[in-house]
Amino acid sequence: PAAFAALCAEFGATGPAVRSLYDDVVRRYGEDGRFYHTLVHVADVLATLDRLTPDALPVQALPAIPLCLAAWLHDVVYDPRAADNEARSAAYAVEALGALGAGAALTEEVARLILCTQTHVAADAAAQLLLDADLAVLGGETAVYDAYARAIRREYAHVPDAAYRLGRAQVLRRFLARPRIFQTDGMWRERETAARANLARELAALTPPAPA
Known part of the structure; x- marks a missing residue:
């Protein structure tokens, strides 16, 4: 929870609401029927991003906050029977982060990055980083x-x-x-x-x- 809280503090969110969101995210990634799309996968994506980003982008241009938030939330909604998991995860991110006081620019960027994981096609460096981290297991x-x-x-x-x-x-x-x-x-x-x-x-x- 400390890493998630520190990430949220970067855009000014603190207190019980952050812990409530964290608890809900943990609950979702721990749902029955998940065997790969779990918090272990989230941790792997975050670790890969941490390793990749210094070489991939100038530090001053690195959109670290939306990238890391997208890593946390990109599979928060996951139903193997559904075709709209990414869209629902993006919508969850917009609503949940907005409730914490995140601005529209941040929530929209997080949603955009999450939606890129549906097709695994990216036109910009930030999305390329997230997608490569998501697919690192391959x-x-x-x-x-x-x-x-x-x-x-x-x-x-x-x-x-x-x-x-x-x-x-x-x-x-x-x-x-x-x-x-x-x-x-x-x-x-x-x-x-x-x-x-x-x-x-x-x-x-x-x-x-x-x-x-």
């Missing part, structure tokens, strides 16, 4: 990636196996078809090759071999 070590893939499958336990294999394979192919999975140069150099190997390995496991 370029993780084999065991880390495989644990992630298993956790995603558990979140979609309601989907029959054949349908899951088909849908997941489509997602993997879309990422593999991109010229770059990671948009910042640092993450591209560090994780692009591993990410493509991980995605291709999972895709091969999901796709039955062609008949001889």
Whole structure:
């Protein structure tokens, strides 16, 4: 809670309302049925942002507050059966941060960054940082990636196996078809090759071999 409180204090929010928001965020990330989209993922995104930002942007240009708030709140609404999780998370951020006294410029920027996680397409440096941090697991070590893939499958336990294999394979192919999975140069150099190997390995496991 100290890190979240310190972040909110940056835009002037203090007191019990901040703790109430933190408690609600923790409750949401701890909902039944979440196995990957948890506070562990949030912590990983924040840690990756912390590591990336000094090299990616001049310090004076770094929109650190909205970036970190977006990292905290980008999956605060998560229902694997729904198609509007990002929009609902963005709306949650606008309402919750506004209630703490955050200005419109800040809440709108946080919402914009969260919405970028729906398509994982970014036109500006701040969004590129968030998206690369969000996708860092794709370029993780084999065991880390495989644990992630298993956790995603558990979140979609309601989907029959054949349908899951088909849908997941489509997602993997879309990422593999991109010229770059990671948009910042640092993450591209560090994780692009591993990410493509991980995605291709999972895709091969999901796709039955062609008949001889």
